[in-house]
Amino acid sequence: MRLFVSVPVPLGASKTLFDGLSALRQEFPSARWVQPKQFHFTLKFLDETDEGRLAELVSVLGPVALGHKIFSIALAWFGTFRSEKGAVFWADVGSGRGELTDLAASVENALGPWKTENQPFVPHLTLARFDGSLPEIPAPSKGGPKTTFLINRMALMQSVLKSGGAEHRILREFPLAAPGGVALGVDWGRRRVGVAVSDELGRMAHPLATLEPKSLAGLVGELAELARVRGALTLVLGLPKHMNGSEGESAGAVRQLAGQLEEAGLSVVLWDERLTSWEAQGRLREGGGGRGDKGRVDRAAAALLLQAYLDRERGGVS
Secondary structure: OOEEEEEEOOHHHHHHHHHHOHHHHHHOOOOEEOOHHHOEEEEEEEOOOOHHHHHHHHHHHHHHHHOOEOEEEEEEEEEEEEOOOEEEEEEEEOOOHHHHHHHHHHHHHHOOOOOEOOOOOOOEEEEEEEEOOOOOOOHHHHOOOOOEEEEOEEEEEEEEEEOOEEEEEEEEEEEOEOOOOOEEEEEOOOOOEEEEEEOOOOOOEEEEEEEOOOOHHHHHHHHHHHHHHHOOOEEEEEEOOOOOOOOOHHHHHHHHHHHHHHHOOOEEEEEEOOOHHHHHHHHHHHOOOOOOOHHHHHHHHHHHHHHHHHHHHOOOOO
16 A cells, blocks of 8 residues: 555635636646645655554554644745656645644654655645646746645545546544643534533533534534634534444535534544444433433533543543
8 A cells, every 4th residue: 555644734725725726727727736635735655555554553643643733834835846757836834834844753753663755854735746847837826825724633645546646545534632722522413413512621521502403504603603602722523433433424424514614714623433322322311311312412422522532632531
């Protein structure tokens, strides 16, 4: 497997940046423009890796992400890397450059025993690739993309060669450490959405509300308003998975919700929520509630997944 470690760009920021390049995309239609869902900063390429070592690699990268807090990046200006084979059109990093470089250094140190490409880290965001000679990029390259966004996760990605070029797939994501403060936990359901909130120290989770949104846009608006009122810096969104770890239709809906929340400017962490609803029902039955208290179950499930996240942020201390 051809693997690399990256920092994905939030989808909302990616779409804004991509739309801002419309004039250049029209002027250079033959270029291979990176699509918004593929925007990322490459931290380190690994040599060909056996699939059987994926679990080991994941165990190495998780603590690296936890050692770095969520940070903000501002893209500074455009530029090109040129070679005999072609060129890469890229955006440079302004603010957040130091944090991104530190994260790359931590990844490289953690991957010491692994075979990796011996290339120095240069912070940049690839926007397009050109084959052959490249004419001068016009005036927009002298300015900058003027795009700022939060970096809240790192990813292990696989590069798969296709006829139109390499396709990049996220195999595993690793949340960065939250900067502290209030967080919201969200247990998504097609009819009801449970919400929980933490205290200001980010230590304890409490059930907050059960929402019954009529649409995705309505849910995004309600969650954004709750985050504003509560002063929440992070939304921990439960990601439903099958017991074997695979994802189904519900996980796709949650990922769509996460993208919409990020477009609204919120920092989202996806959290494996397997068994939280069953555990919530069990605790409620012990306390005199039960299956009839569906709203309470949703809120309790949200509190359970949020508490698990908060405990992880504090190194497993309960």
